[in-house]
Amino acid sequence: MELKKGKGTWRQQRAIALNKHMGEGMRFRNKMAYDLIRGIPQMMGLRTQFVHLWVCDQTEKSNDTFEDYGLFTQVEQLNKTALKAHGLDKSGRLYKVNSFDFHRYEDTIKLADDPDYNQAKFEGMLEIKGDSDHTKLIEMLDALNDESQKIDDVLGTYFDTENLVYWLAFQILTGNCDTQNRNCYLYSPLNSNTWYFLDWDNDGMLRKLELSLTGFSDYASWERGASNYWGNVLFNRALRSKSFRSELDRAVKDLRSYMTEARLSKMIKHYRDVTESLVFASPDIDNLPVTKDQYEQIAAAIPSEIEENYKSFRESFKKPMPFYIGVPQIDNGKLRINWDASYDFEARDIRYTVELARDYAIGDVVFKAEDVLLPEVTCDAPDAGQYFVRVRATNSDGYTQDAFDYYVTDDGKHYGMKCFYVQDGGKVVEDTYEEG
Template sequence: MTDKMMSRRRLIEAAAGALLLSGCSSQDESSTKKVKKQGKIKKADASDQSKHLRDKDDLYEVYDDSGIVTMYLTVSRGNSSENTDHSWAEINTYSVYDYQAMDVERYQVLGLLQPGDDKGPVAGEVGYGEEAPNATVQVRGQSSSKGVQKNYKVELKRGKGTWRQQRSIALNKHMSEGLRFRNKMAYDLIRGIPQMMGLRTQFVHLWVCDQTEKSNDTFADYGLFTQVEQLNKTALKAHGLDKDGHLYKVNNFEFERYKDIIKLADDPSFNQADFDYLLETKGDSDHSKLIEMLDALNDDSQKIDDVLATYFDSENLVYWMAFQILTGNCDTQNRNFYLYSPLNSKGWYFLDWDNDGMLRKRELEIQDHTDYSSWERGVSNYWVNVLFRRALKSKLFRRELDDAVKDVRSFLTEARLSKMIKHYREVTESLVFASPDIDHLPVTKDEYEQIAAAIPSEIEENYKSYRESYKKPMPFYIGVPQIENGKLRINWDASYDFETRDIRYTVELARDYAITDVVFKAEDVLLPEVTCDAPDTGQYFARVRATNSDGYTQDAFDYYVTDDGKQYGMKCFYVQDGGKVVEDTYAEG
């Protein structure tokens, strides 16, 4: 923690202590009598109370999380009533998308979880000396569930004990991440930023004994995992938050109103599956407060500064956003975070979740992967989100964000990151560079060295991208082209410039996403629409770019997905016989 942040925390704690030692203390009898005699007792108005969230420092001091914990997991078949009558092979075969196609719940097996050390289970830990299962086990995650190596959710049964006061144990492999320590690193960094709420994490070496098919007493090495505390009622209580409050896991949500989906749960037309696609309910299921906030946010007649003051804590928003921007954790525009609100409050807070995509610029470059570039750098990455789009149009919010970015930047120093990386490497490399993990690592040892060495400098690169993003026009969406009377019409939303600079557009129509086989091109376009002769049947790519009067250029939001990643700024579509235009929806990602 920087001296600046440490001093801020000490000031807050000192102020709190001073209040407790003031005339309100029952131990200072003379002071109490004096206050009562003068009739000057002053009660704080509820509106004056601080709405900032602060994590509990002592929560992280109970256990040493700097090394690796070994866990032994014995899996066996259960019963059909609990959906545990399955084999370990089945558990590791199917992805979440397979379950969706089969229209069944994720398969589970019974498990006996026994934490310990490299010699075996340790006395005093959950499951020690037991033979009967104490948990259920299933694959966790979404896109990660398609990987060869899986992430697991181990749910300890009620009455069977806890591990570090937790019943739900999430073990993440981070298979697509070459270093395998980024998520742990993120939460360790967040602990040093008072304005952010973190979660407890621990490196885990997992061994599994499969008894689902036959009798077996041999444990197989499953390599390195990162355990991350699950955001649930137990975690909320542990971190000093309201366990009975509202908590949503954000899956695909840009803070649009979505009136056909986001309704009260007792509405006859409410569809839980559709709601979960946007937001998974992890707390109170009364959505009325969420609806109230979204109604206000999507009402352009209400000033955004007033909406933020009523329904959000700007400190929470700007520090969460600053951390994502500086660490380059780009896949956070509409997912990979939680929304939390205390039960008797209108306020909503962002809670951090899933950081294995941070500080990956060099790794993506080595892999010739184009993702997380173009508009996904800087503030433009959040322009798709109604909340941040409206907030960023506020000069007050931009000033607060800039202050937060500078503050967090002063904490994320190269020296700090280098020291942390050195430690993580010492702890994890013996597992990362051994089977089974080395067999599926997406980088070579030489590439690993390059990536680890480049991480500390990425903060400054991301800071420069942040500063430059204000100079560019903001991204926008391209409409689906239409053919009418032998003409192809291409239109798009107008771009936005923070300094209201003049914006012109360049439009290209090509038969390839590299935009080399060009059919039509128009430059210096003022209005967001062009027409050209209708092309022949086939696949086409319409690319639109906005350039302001200072010469800064921005791509459209739309992109085309290839094996190498995203090709930015273009809409892919097909012209069929009869002039029908069909959009390539997969191209949207």
């Protein structure tokens, strides 16, 4: 909601955002993240607080009854006012990353005065929150996507590497996995080429046990550790740099020593003292995704998840990196399955295991090939029907990685596989899934 112009502000803010965090069992994770960020100089933490909301619906003007809406978290909106409040340049460039992996996307990322510019299409990727002159953004993307330019030079010219590694380290250690291509902001001051990552939307952090208890498979497999960011052009190129990996490692170790179990336990106790009377009362208790017993287990386990995520980070560099499976094709009675080559940080040999099955549990297997060297196999074309192809990469040290692709059911994600249909006549159609 927004306060009318000329009617004053509430804590220097006109735009008041209240988040319910319906799917988050603790209801304090987003505030916890911003409170932690306040102690990290390389990041910017927005102002936030808990709110007990009462609403009087006056669409019926005679109504003067306030209804209890329960617990909300108020988070400062990242806009020009917020930039000024935090000592940043309110005239700078500011984009909310909605769905953007730093590819150039020349058909979409255009100057606003280009005859083919489509703002709605542009903002599907990057929501414009500052000036609409995209010259600086395009210059950075051109350099980043130019493989002839060394990534260390690109990072030195267009990014604050310290901010970048600390932002990434924070997401990795807190397990805030849904940040590969969204849920953050890009900011650049007016008279500078430098871009900064600003944090946004953290209610998915430190949820490993909660997801396990609710029986939903998510934020697992390649989504743990550095591999989670391998599909993003910026981080894919940056992680190939030894100097960037060294800086990231130092940032991870620094934040690991800051986000201790003792610190997190103290914070959780404080949040519980403030929020539990609302969390376990109506209306919140009516839609809480965890039971009271589960709530206790999760609260007790959260502080140790930092160390678990640290181990996942270390482990991720021992594994091959994830990759995409292509859409299978049928030609002359043969099914051709291919995929992108995986990458190994130590240049270890990689072999692939390919399985074709009629079910996502990979139980009814039609074809299997192991110890495959090149990223392609062929087999006899199967009959018409639904099929699942799963591809895994294993390096010479025995570490295995799933493909990026996954299939979603009511139980969550099934990693490393692509679903497709063979139609009568041999045409192959991919099963597409758009995640909300």
